[in-house]
Amino acid sequence: MAQHDYIIEIESLHTQLGRHVVHQNVNLNVHYGEVLSFVGSSGSGKTTLLRQILGLEQCVSGTVKVFGHLINDCDTSQLRRIRRHSGVLFQQGALFSALNVFDNIALPLRELRVLNQKMIRDLVMYKLDMVAIAAEHADKMPADLSGGMVKRVALARALALEPELLLLDEPTAGLDPELSKSFVSLIERLRVALNLTIVMVTHDLDTLKALSDRIAVFADQTIVAVDTPEAIYRHPHPYIRRYFSAVFD
Ligand SMILES: Nc1ncnc2c1ncn2[C@@H]1O[C@H](COP(=O)(O)OP(=O)(O)OP(=O)(O)O)[C@@H](O)[C@H]1O
Numbered sequence: 222m223a224q225h226d227y228i229i230e231i232e233s234l235h236t237q238l239g240r241h242v243v244h245q246n247v248n249l250n251v252h253y254g255e256v257l258s259f260v261g262s263s264g265s266g267k268t269t270l271l272r273q274i275l276g277l278e279q280c281v282s283g284t285v286k287v288f289g290h291l292i293n294d295c296d297t298s299q300l301r302r303i304r305r306h307s308g309v310l311f312q313q314g315a316l317f318s319a320l321n322v323f324d325n326i327a328l329p330l331r332e333l334r335v336l337n338q339k340m341i342r343d344l345v346m347y348k349l350d351m352v353a354i355a356a357e358h359a360d361k362m363p364a365d366l367s368g369g370m371v372k373r374v375a376l377a378r379a380l381a382l383e384p385e386l387l388l389l390d391e392p393t394a395g396l397d398p399e400l401s402k403s404f405v406s407l408i409e410r411l412r413v414a415l416n417l418t419i420v421m422v423t424h425d426l427d428t429l430k431a432l433s434d435r436i437a438v439f440a441d442q443t444i445v446a447v448d449t450p451e452a453i454y455r456h457p458h459p460y461i462r463r464y465f466s467a468v469f470d
């Protein structure tokens with residue numbers, strides 16, 4: 222898609238879900254090619270903001286622009302185009318449990334309705350190889366995979382359409398430290414190879430440190446700071462001090 226100054230621009234965003242105010246006056250710009258991480262307490266609106274970037278959740282006021290397009294104004298076909306350039310790994314339900322590995326990754330490719338069987342097969346096998354899953358696992362069902370493999374297959378599916386923007390919601394949650402480390406290095410490698418911009422939510426300090434170019438901190442129903450990791454670790458805001466003293470301990 223055509224380049225604008227920022228891949229994502231969020232201005233004066235107010236969000237309410239039912240009677241619950243989630244965001245008040247959220248402002249955020251995401252640069253092309255960076256890894257921006259969201260941290261903040263449970264319920265602070267991180268996942269909601271990711272969903273808004275994909276046009277899956279409405280706001281009360283404010284604007285969300287992705288690839289220079291105002292999400293609030295997008296009709297269904299524009300939204301579909303934007304989503305086609307974005308890959309997402311959701312916090313829950315990373316894979317469709319009724320579909321095997323192959324069909325999970327093939328799903329977004331089939332939805333395009335322009336690729337034949339052979340092209341889909343080649344692309345799926347190529348994506349599997351990219352996330353270091355052997356071809357022999359293609360017929361397996363999600364229930365028969367380890368946690369680390371589920372994450373890798375879900376990543377392969379998120380990358381199926383060769384997105385420019387990758388959204389990761391708690392990518393290493395539930396993985397043991399070793400698997401978590403190898404998943405982080407996989408993301409790092411793919412990020413460089415595919416020239417990705419990544420917006421990621423994580424509670425895991427190792428993942429945060431290993432990947433983030435900048436960190437956005439959610440508190441008081443807004444983003445209270447966005448800066449480099451070094452600056453955030455030294456930030457005077459009381460919530461940020463508490464958050465990082467807790468994780469450093
Ligand atoms: N459909 C909904 N209706 C009403 N409230 C909702 C709805 N979805 C989410 N919420 C509330 O909105 C708030 C923000 O939720 P969100 O899932 O964005 O938080 P989060 O920062 O991702 O938290 P976590 O770290 O636990 O994943 C929470 O208080 C949640 O209970």
Ligand SMILES: [Mg+2]
Pocket residue numbers: 267268269312390422
């Ligand atoms: Mg969440």
